[in-house]
Amino acid sequence: MNHASQAAGPRSGARWLGALLLLLSIPLLFSEKDSSPQPENSEPPVRVPSDVAWTGETLTIISSGDAFRGLLLARRCNHCHGEEGFSSVPAFPNLAGEDRLSFWKQMQDFRSGKRTSPVMQVIAEGFSARDAADLAAYYSMLPTTSDPQDNRAFPQAMPDPSRASMAIRLIVFGDGQRGIPPCQSCHGPVSYVKGAPPLATQNANYLQQQLEHFSNGNRSNDINVRMRSIARQLTADERTAVSEYYGAGLGPGVSSR
C-alpha cells in the first residue's frame, strides 16, 4: 500500500501541475478576447481637435521653459497683452499668471491652425515650441495683483445682482441636473485639470467670446470635447453672467486686488 502510493506520487503531482498551468492560462485567453480590435467596415473621417497631448515629452518641453528668455520674447506681445500681462483692451486676454500648459497648448494650436484667429495664427508662426515654453514660463510668473501705474482693462463693471447670483451658483456648484460641473473644479482654485487656464483675472469680453465660440463650435480645440460639451449646455444668459462675474474680479482664485 505504502509502496504503491509512493509510486503514484510523482505522476499525480504532474497532474496537479498541469491543472494549475491550465488555470493560469485562463486570464491570457480573456486578455486576447478583450483587446482584439473591433472590425469596422467604414470609419468616419477622423477629426483631431488638437495635436497636443499631455504625454511625458510634452510636459518636459513645457517645464524646461526659460522665463528670462520669455521676458525678451514677450516684447512682441506687449502691444496687445500689456507690459505686465494685463491687456488694455477687454477683448484681448490677460496673460499674467497664465497656466503654463494651457498657454503652450494654445500657441501650438494657433500654429497648427486647430484654433483660428486672424491675428494670433500669424504671430504664433514665428514662435517655436521652445519659444512658446519660454513665454509660458514668463507669463506664469507675472503677478496678478493690481498696479495703479498700469493701463489695464481688467476689473470691469460690476455685474447685475441677479446675474451675479446665477454666476456664483455655476462657478461654485455647477448644475448637476444638466451635467454642468462647477467652473472652479477645473479652472481653480479648488482643483485644476491639465490645460484649463485660471480665470480669476480674465477679461469679461474675452471669456464671453470664447464661451460663445465653444458653444457654436467655432472654437473646437479642446481635447475630448470637454469644454464644448459644457458651453453647449449653458444658456446665453449664463455665459454672459459667468464672464461678467470673472471679469469684475469677483471670481474665486488668486487675489486680484
Place this chain on the structure above:
Amino acid sequence: MKKKIGFVAGVTLVGLALLSTRFYMVDLPVWHFLGGGKAPDPATLHLAGEFVESNLGAAEDPSGSLTVRMIAQQFVFVPQCIVVPAGVPVTFRITSADAVHKLSFLGTDYGLKAAPGAVTEATFTFAKAGEFKIPCHEFCGAGHYAMRGHLKVVPRDQFASLLPGERRTCEPR
C-alpha cells in the same frame, strides 16, 4: 506531499479569483490592464484609435449590432447625451481619460466602470423607452457630484438605421 500540492492549488485558486474580480482600487479584472500596447493611452485618446471625437456615439458594426463608444473624464461624459433603440442589444465601449469613473443608467439595472488605460465593454438591452440620467458613482474629483450624462432610449421604429460611418448622439450640433 498530496496535501501540500492541494494547499498550493487552493491558494492559487483564491488568488486567481481575487485578481479576476478586482484589481487594486479598480473593480475590474487584472487582465483589462494587460493590453500589451493595444489598450488606449488616456493622454492620447483624441489623436488616434477608436475614441477619437468623430467616432464617439452610437455606430453600427458590420454584423448589424449597435456599439456606443464613450469617454468618461473629469467632469463630463462624452458624448453627454446618447440615444439608443429599445429592445435591441447595445454594446457599450467606454474608457476614461483621467481618473476612475463609474456610471449607472439611473432607473435601469445597468452600470459600467471606466478606468484609464482600459476599455470596459458590456452589452445591455434596454426594455423600455424613456430618458435616463447617467450619474458618476465613483468619486473622481471636485466636480464629481455634477458629472452627469443623459441616455435617451427611443422605441425601435423611431431609431432610423444608421448609415455606414454614421455616428449618432442626441447632442445639439
